[in-house]
Amino acid sequence: MTFASLGLIEPLLRALEGLDYKTPTPVQAKAIPAVLKGRDLLAAAQTGTGKTAGFALPLLQRLLQEGPQVAANSARALVLVPTRELAEQVHTSFQAYGQHVPLRTAVAYGGVSINPQMMKLRKGVDVLVATPGRLLDLYRQNAVKFTQLQTLVLDEADRMLDLGFARELDELFAALPKRRQTLLFSATFSDAIRQMANGLLRDPLTVEVSPRNTAAKSVKQWLVTVDKKRKAELFLHLQQENRWRQALVFAKTRKGVEELVGLLQKEGLAADSIHGDKPQPSRLRALQRFKAGEVDFLVATDVAARGLDIEEMPLVVNFDLPIVAEDYVHRIGRTGRAGATGQAVSLVCADEVQLLAAIETLIGQTLQRRDEPGFVPDHRVPQTAPGGQVIKKPKKPKQPKVPDAGKPGRVHLGALLDDKPQVKAIRKAPGFAKAAPGKAKKPK
Numbered sequence: 001m002t003f004a005s006l007g008l009i010e011p012l013l014r015a016l017e018g019l020d021y022k023t024p025t026p027v028q029a030k031a032i033p034a035v036l037k038g039r040d041l042l043a044a045a046q047t048g049t050g051k052t053a054g055f056a057l058p059l060l061q062r063l064l065q066e067g068p069q070v071a072a073n074s075a076r077a078l079v080l081v082p083t084r085e086l087a088e089q090v091h092t093s094f095q096a097y098g099q100h101v102p103l104r105t106a107v108a109y110g111g112v113s114i115n116p117q118m119m120k121l122r123k124g125v126d127v128l129v130a131t132p133g134r135l136l137d138l139y140r141q142n143a144v145k146f147t148q149l150q151t152l153v154l155d156e157a158d159r160m161l162d163l164g165f166a167r168e169l170d171e172l173f174a175a176l177p178k179r180r181q182t183l184l185f186s187a188t189f190s191d192a193i194r195q196m197a198n199g200l201l202r203d204p205l206t207v208e209v210s211p212r213n214t215a216a217k218s219v220k221q222w223l224v225t226v227d228k229k230r231k232a233e234l235f236l237h238l239q240q241e242n243r244w245r246q247a248l249v250f251a252k253t254r255k256g257v258e259e260l261v262g263l264l265q266k267e268g269l270a271a272d273s274i275h276g277d278k279p280q281p282s283r284l285r286a287l288q289r290f291k292a293g294e295v296d297f298l299v300a301t302d303v304a305a306r307g308l309d310i311e312e313m314p315l316v317v318n319f320d321l322p323i324v325a326e327d328y329v330h331r332i333g334r335t336g337r338a339g340a341t342g343q344a345v346s347l348v349c350a351d352e353v354q355l356l357a358a359i360e361t362l363i364g365q366t367l368q369r370r371d372e373p374g375f376v377p378d379h380r381v382p383q384t385a386p387g388g389q390v391i392k393k394p395k396k397p398k399q400p401k402v403p404d405a406g407k408p409g410r411v412h413l414g415a416l417l418d419d420k421p422q423v424k425a426i427r428k429a430p431g432f433a434k435a436a437p438g439k440a441k442k443p444k
Contacts, residue, residue, distance in 0.1 A: 006032045009061055011100035016057075019096060025050040026209040031185075032058045040204040041183045042197055049209065051185045052093045055079075055153050060098045063126050067150055070104070070124035074145050079129040079153040080172075082160055083303050084109040084280055085287065090155060091129040103127065110134045111280030118143040132160070132168035139175060146176050157184040157197070158326060173200070219316075219332050221344045222368040223356070227377040228349040231319060232263055234375050235347065239269070244315060248290075248334050249299045252320035257299045260319060264297055274300040302327050318346035325358040350379040357390050 003016055003024055024032065028050050031043050035058035043054065059077055070076050079094075081087045091107035098105065103126040108117045110133050117134070121143050128135075128144065138144045154160045160169065182200050189197075197204075226234045238244070251257045254275040264271035272286040272295045283303075290298040302322060313335045322328050335342025346367070348356055360366050366384055383391045 001029055003057075007036055008032070008057060009064070012057055012061060012097060015097050015099050018099075021053070025054075027051055027207060028054045028057075030207045030209065031055065034205045034207070035059060035181075035183065036061060038062075038181055040181060040201040041185075041207065042189070042194070042201060042204045043183070043185045043207040044189050044209075052090055052155070053097065055155075055183050055185055056090075056094050056097050059127070059151055059153070060094070060101060060103060062151070063103055064101050068148070070126055071145075071148060072124050073121055073143060074124045074148045075106075075121075075126070075128040076148050077127045077151045077153070078135075078146070078149060078176075079127065079155060080132060080135070080160060080169075081129065081155045082131065082165065084111055084131060085274070085283065085303065086156065087129050087131055088284065094127050094129065098127075105129070108134045108138060109280070110137075111283075114138070132165050132172060136168055136171060139172070149177050149180055151181040151183065152176060153183045153185065155185050156330075157186040158189055159186075219335055219342045219344050221332065221346075222370055223346040223348045224370050224372050224375070225348050225377050225381040226372070226375050227379055228351060230375060230377075231347050231349065232260060234372060235260070235317070235319060236263070236267060237372070237375070238345070245296055246293075246313070247297050247315040247317050248313060249297055249317045249319050250322070250331050251299060251301065252323070254301060256320065257301055261297075261299050264299070269297060270295045271297040271299060274298065274303060276301065276303055302331070314342055316342070316344045318344070321346060321348060321352045321355040321359065323355065325355070325362040328359045329363065348381055350377065350381050353382050353384070353390055356381070357384050360384055 001024055003013055003021065006024060006029065008016075026049065027043060031041060031051075031054035034041055035055060041055075043051065063076055067076060079090055081090055087107050087109045091105060094105045104123070105127040106117070106120045106125040106129070108121075108128065108130040110131060114134070114137060117138065118141070121128075121138065130138075135144070139146075159165075182202070182204075184197055184201070184204075224234065224238070235249075239247075249260065251260055254277050257273045257275050261271045261273045272289055274283045274286050278286075286295070286298065289295045299319075302324075316332050316335045318328070318331060322331065332342075332344035335344060346356075356367070385391055
């Protein structure tokens with residue numbers, strides 16, 4: 001199968017040839033003909049399998065062949081994405097695929113001045129890639145209108161619908177034309193998200209080119225158990241032992257990201273960070289430095305879990321496991337892309353066993369465990385079953401509470417929970433007041 005056999009026109013084929021795209025990926029082979037026919041689409045595929053080209057190529061062709069010329073402050077196609085980094089990347093892809101067609105594109109997201117974005121929209125654009133919050137700002141200021149909108153794309157649709165964008169999306173959907181083509185693309189779709197999608201799509205074609213919520217087979221996954229306080233020490237040890245030279249590292253919090261970057265820099269390693277507290281220009285600069293090889297370790301929160309396309313990324317390290325199991329799939333999808341191989345290692349402490357179980361349940365496999373000599377944790381991480389369940393040791397039967405010898409009627413405090421307010425209350429309860437030997441104290 002070739003891209004030409006999918007019905008793409010010569011200017012797009014010429015762009016693909018220049019980008020060294022040889023043959024369509026499975027998701028592209030199924031999605032491109034459907035989008036060209038105007039079908040609504042629900043497409044699920046592993047990250048790194050070319051979903052962006054699956055909607056961008058046919059969308060550019062339809063915009064070129066159909067519909068009127070775009071009016072001022074209007075957009076003919078709208079692509080919504082959850083993060084600023086993904087917005088930049090998707091927009092760059094549209095520019096690359098459409099380099100030989102006379103269509104205008106623009107990108108809009110928060111964290112930077114809105115004025116240049118408003119200026120860009122004055123003449124109208126054929127394709128607008130945007131995050132929901134900034135798009136609403138533009139719409140409320142009449143900087144963008146949707147009367148000419150033909151197609152809506154939700155990229156990383158599970159995050160768009162499920163994690164914090166519900167209010168913005170409801171307002172945006174109310175402003176969009178009812179007659180439109182709607183495309184939902186993502187690596188993961190929960191049953192709840194699929195049900196929500198039913199309200200957006202008309203007679204959709206469902207495309208699933210791999211088992212749901214699975215990680216790419218080209219990524220070798222394993223974990224090392226460690227005590228929480230020794231994670232940073234273990235990371236440095238593994239970096240030296242395995243001679244890691246380039247890695248994308250995920251931490252749970254913004255503070256944790258900066259602490260790890262500081263530690264790596266102190267050890268003489270080139271490191272930078274991406275998280276929500278950093279200004280957008282700084283985030284983009286860190287990403288560019290990492291892609292250019294000026295930085296060996298890019299430490300990030302989950303703002304970098306989706307959409308970052310870094311060629312030949314060899315390693316992803318989960319310094320902390322993600323709170324949302326689906327984000328694990330997206331994190332490790334930054335490596336092993338486009339047929340390449342990669343590794344994903346997770347540093348797991350006892351506090352994270354439930355997160356580990358949820359991840360293993362989602363991906364349908366139990367991750368291989370490795371003990372690192374000198375770092376075997378004091379707080380052991382319980383084993384997990386093939387289905388991802390935590391295997392708990394049977395609890396010892398509780399001993400009956402026995403009154404202390406020589407102190408009739410008083411319960412031994414050691415038999416109670418270690419809860420100071422509770423202990424204090426017991427000490428003040430009737431019957432705990434001191435009385436002289438042989439004399440009962442009268443109640444007040």
